[in-house]
Amino acid sequence: MRVAVPKETDADERRVALVPDAVGKLASSGFTFAVERSAGLAAGFIDTEYSAAGAEVVSRTDVLKGADAVVRVGRPSADEIGELEPGTVLIGFLAPLSDPESIERLAARGVVAFAMESIPRTTRAQVMDALSSQSTVAGYKASLIAADRLPRLFPLLMTAAGTVAPAKVLVLGAGVAGLQAIATARRLGAVVSAFDVRPAVREQVESLGAAFLDLGVTGAETEGGYAAELSPEEQARQQAALEERIPDMDVVITTALIPGRPAPKLIPTAAVERMRLGSVIVDLAAEAGGNCELTQPGAEIEHGGVTIVGLTNLAARLPYHASQLYARNVTALLLHLAPDGELALDFDDEITAGACVSGREVTA
Known part of the structure; x- marks a missing residue:
């Protein structure tokens, strides 16, 4: 099986x-x-390393020639889809829920596409779970960004000049990204609290040394491990409860996402306007519209002296280790789809069937 690795x-x-x-x-x-020249350069991997590993390093023009499979991180553009041969296997973050038009183009082209975000969240598929691996990186980076933007120190310091109180950090959402944000903020010395509508995550939050906020609002957990969407009445109660707690915090990191849906609004403008001057909000749900009412996806703004960070794709800001982790996920999926390098798609298998978003009929 010949695998192409184009540059993003x-x-x-x-x-x-x-x-x-x-x-x-x-x-x-x-x-x-076949690896495109400089494909790994931005992540810290040079062409000679790929050659030494056994890859052929080629030009953009030649990278797709004869490829049985193409592996990438982000979804391809319409022009890039047009370059794929019918029957080609494509693996990447393909956004099947938020970009159905691209999935339709892939299907029309006859591409057998596997979306990394559609990998089932099961024990057997855990090694392929790229959403979790990249969320870990994003959660870590979110705490670093918060510490950098905050005009205060994170840890408690006792100095000859006096004692410096630690920063107070609130993490909303205790999934993979949230738990890593909690762990990182704790390592930096902050006093951390966290909230999630799923009571089952309380033990995980507390095991990291954070306090679990009980706001009197609970929700169910979906089959994929996400928090189920709250009713409008529950959302209103959640917002009101958070509005009372948020002004006490120096940093709020939000991570609440519902696959295929706009991010739930957890922080209204009124809550932001009650925060202390210099406070920071890092919104990891910015790409889906943001958990803060004022978040501008892809931008960093200030409102009433509060910094609101809506930067997207935080994992790409730590590309070396993010690429290492993602590559392990992709490697596991390739070995699952093509044992011993020979494509053998079994759509009775839950991983193969769950991750395939187009082209199943091509292989029938």
């Missing part, structure tokens, strides 16, 4: 789908590779 074309994307170590591992399992 999105201006803000610095990750690469496979790192040299992953290429070497897969090459020993019967795969061959």
